[in-house]
Structures are given as C-alpha cells and as structure tokens.
Amino acid sequence: MLKLPLPLSLISILLAPVPISADTVVEEIIARVNNQIITRSDYQHEQQQLKEEAQQQDQAHADQIVTEGQKDVLRGLIDRQLLLEKGKDLCITADTELIKRLDEMRKQMKLESMDDLEKAAEAQGISFEDFKQNMRTEIITQQVIQREVGGRINVSKEEEQNFYNQHKTELERPEQVKLSEILISTEPAGDDQQKIAAAQAKAEDALKQIKAGSSFDEIAKKQSQGPSASQGGDLGYFKRGTLAKQLEDLTFGMKKDQVSDVIRTKQGFVILKVTDHQTAGIPPVSEIESRLQEAVYMQKLQPALREYLKKLREDAFIDIKAGYVDTGASPNQSKPVVTTAAKEASAKELKKRKKIGLF
Numbered sequence: 001m002l003k004l005p006l007p008l009s010l011i012s013i014l015l016a017p018v019p020i021s022a023d024t025v026v027e028e029i030i031a032r033v034n035n036q037i038i039t040r041s042d043y044q045h046e047q048q049q050l051k052e053e054a055q056q057q058d059q060a061h062a063d064q065i066v067t068e069g070q071k072d073v074l075r076g077l078i079d080r081q082l083l084l085e086k087g088k089d090l091c092i093t094a095d096t097e098l099i100k101r102l103d104e105m106r107k108q109m110k111l112e113s114m115d116d117l118e119k120a121a122e123a124q125g126i127s128f129e130d131f132k133q134n135m136r137t138e139i140i141t142q143q144v145i146q147r148e149v150g151g152r153i154n155v156s157k158e159e160e161q162n163f164y165n166q167h168k169t170e171l172e173r174p175e176q177v178k179l180s181e182i183l184i185s186t187e188p189a190g191d192d193q194q195k196i197a198a199a200q201a202k203a204e205d206a207l208k209q210i211k212a213g214s215s216f217d218e219i220a221k222k223q224s225q226g227p228s229a230s231q232g233g234d235l236g237y238f239k240r241g242t243l244a245k246q247l248e249d250l251t252f253g254m255k256k257d258q259v260s261d262v263i264r265t266k267q268g269f270v271i272l273k274v275t276d277h278q279t280a281g282i283p284p285v286s287e288i289e290s291r292l293q294e295a296v297y298m299q300k301l302q303p304a305l306r307e308y309l310k311k312l313r314e315d316a317f318i319d320i321k322a323g324y325v326d327t328g329a330s331p332n333q334s335k336p337v338v339t340t341a342a343k344e345a346s347a348k349e350l351k352k353r354k355k356i357g358l359f
Contacts, residue, residue, distance in 0.1 A: 027040060030042075030043055030320070031319065031321065031326070032317070032318065032319040033078055033316060033317075034085060034316050034318075038077050046073045047070065047073055050065075050066055050070070074320070074325065078318065079328060080137065083144045083309075083312075084141065085316075086312060087141070087144045090144065098135055098136050101135060102117065102132070102135070105117065108230040108231075110230075145305060148308060150297075155300070160289065160292040160293060163295055163299075168282055171288065172281060173278060173283065174240070175252070175279055176237045176239045177238055177276065177278070178236065178277075179238060180216060180235060180273045180275050181226055181233045181235055181270055181272055181273075182219060182220045182224040183225050183229075183267060183268055184200075184203040184269045185267060186199045186268040187267065187268065203262045206219050206223050207259070210271070216259065217232030218232070220233030221233075233273070237276075251272060251274055252277075257274065258273070306328065309328055313330045316333070
C-alpha cells in the first residue's frame with residue numbers, strides 16, 4: 001500500500017488572496033466564516049481570476065468553463081478560509097517553506113538577493129507582501145490537505161492495474177526523448193575567436209568532469225548559461241519532428257542516461273543528456289507506475305477532500321448573505337445566531353473603519 005504526496009496542482013483553487021479579517025476592510029460582506037469575513041471584492045476578484053485562467057486554459061471554450069466555475073466561486077473562498085483556520089489549529093506557519101520557495105524563485109530568476117526579487121515583483125506592478133501572503137496561503141492549505149486528507153489515502157497495486165486496463169488507449173504515446181542540456185553561450189562573442197575558443201574549452205572541461213563521474217545536474221546548475229540551468233538543465237520531452245534534424249538524429253539514436261559530445265550551435269556549445277527515451281505504443285505498467293499511482297490518488301483525493309471540507313463546515317459557524325450560495329454546504333452545518341444589538345454594534349464599528357483597497 002502506498003501513500004502519495006499531494007501534487008501542487010490539486011490546490012489551484014486555493015491560490016488567490018486570503019479573505020481578510022473583519023477589522024481591516026469596510027465594504028459589503030457576503031459571508032462570515034467563524035470570526036472571518038468574505039467580501040464582495042474577494043468574490044469579484046475570484047471571478048476575474050476564473051475568467052483569466054479560463055482564457056489561458058482553453059480560449060475556445062473559455063465562456064463554458066467560466067459558466068461552470070461561477071457556481072463554485074464562493075465555495076472555493078470558504079474552503080480556503082476553513083483550511084487556513086485548520087492550519088492555525090495544527091500550528092502550521094509555513095515560514096520555513098515560504099523562505100525556501102522564495103529563494104528557489106530568486107535563483108531561477110538569477111537574482112542576487114531577496115531585495116532584488118522584491119524589486120522585480122514591484123516592477124511588474126505586484127505587491128511583494130501580497131505575493132508572499134498568497135504563497136503562504138498556498139503552502140498552508142497544501143500542508144493541511146496532505147496531513148488531514150492526502151496522507152490517509154492508500155493506493156493498491158490492484159487499483160493501479162484497474163486504472164491501467166481502463167485507460168490503455170489514453171496511455172498510448174509516440175516515441176520521445178527527455179533531454180537535459182549544458183549550454184556555454186557564445187553570445188555576444190560575435191566573431192571574436194578568442195571568446196569562442198574560451199567557451200568551447202569551458203564546455204569541453206564540463207564534459208570531462210561528467211565523464212569522470214560528476215553529476216550532470218550539478219554541472220548544469222553551476223556552469224550552464226541556458227534558461228534551464230536552475231532545473232539542472234532539464235528541457236522536458238521532445239517528439240520526433242520538434243528538434244532540428246541534426247539534434248533529432250543524434251538524440252533519438254541515444255539511449256537513456258547517455259551524454260553527447262560537445263555540439264556547436266548558434267547559441268554556443270551544448271552538451272545534451274538523454275534522461276529518458278520512450279518507445280512508441282502503450283508502456284508497460286512497470287514503466288509508468290508512478291503516473292498510475294498519482295492518477296488513482298487524484299481520483300480518490302477529490303471526493304475525500306470534499307467530505308473533509310463538508311465536515312469542517314459542520315464544525316464552523318458560517319453565515320451567507322441572501323443571493324449567494326455555497327455549493328459545498330453540508331445540511332448538518334450550523335448558522336450563527338446574531339442578535340439585533342450585535343448587528344447594530346457591528347455596523348457602527350464598521351462605519352468607523354477606513355476602507356483599504358486590496359485588489
């Protein structure tokens with residue numbers, strides 16, 4: 001029996017900004033989740049994000065995707081708030097993971113410091129504090145789901161085999177190679193033969209280190225000047241017809257884990273490694289076992305997660321304004337009883353507060 005980690009893609013509905021506490025914002029409140037609020041601005045921001053994601057996902061069917069997703073907008077906001085509160089109960093702060101992810105992002109962007117990362121965000125019109133808060137939310141919700149739901153899901157060999165049998169046609173694939181590269185750039189050397197020779201010598205030295213037993217990934221991270229350097233040179237998969245003929249003939253003739261000689265290209269000198277070489281057809285179970293595990297895990301996680309979130313609703317006090325619907329509501333959940341005096345006091349307090357535009 002296997003326990004699998006939660007894929008990041010599963011929490012995509014949880015990535016938008018966090019609903020704000022009642023003592024920070026003055027505007028129309030459409031839902032209360034315990035002592036937190038969800039505002040109309042939160043709701044509208046979520047709707048806008050849904051539209052943007054639908055356009056990126058499938059422009060031809062974007063309207064249909066938006067129509068289907070609209071009904072669950074409030075559900076997603078309530079889900080997020082309940083998971084954040086559960087994270088607080090479990091003492092999940094996300095501080096260490098947040099620093100780690102920000103540093104990985106800094107390295108990928110080849111920036112010297114966190115200050116540079118903050119400046120890069122602000123140059124694109126992004127509030128760095130909001131960006132960090134969104135990332136913190138992602139981390140906390142992911143860890144809560146993994147601890148409370150995902151960690152309790154098991155995938156058996158029989159379930160893997162059943163999934164394989166039912167989806168064989170979908171698993172069929174063309175021949176393809178997965179490549180990693182080390183690029184020593186010759187730009188903007190131009191016709192400067194001395195700089196070109198120096199670049200070639202550097203590439204030859206890198207190849208010599210790899211043949212002597214050094215890790216290709218580590219050499220790529222330290223010496224490659226290509227955009228994939230921070231990922232150890234990983235370029236992903238390529239089907240036939242997607243590479244230049246010279247490179248296709250070379251790489252499709254290589255076996256898994258084989259490393260090429262130094263290759264001269266327009267960009268500079270390149271060393272390629274075939275990290276996977278897949279044959280055409282339906283792969284055997286043994287070759288794609290991890291994919292089968294994840295697929296079955298995903299199938300089991302979604303309903304389990306909804307049941308968990310329904311239970312969180314039953315343990316919470318949720319009040320929703322007329323005209324709005326929580327499609328994840330449980331028939332057993334309670335609604336808080338608010339007295340007239342409490343409502344008036346709340347209204348007076350809200351009037352005193354200054355409205356802050358967050359979006």
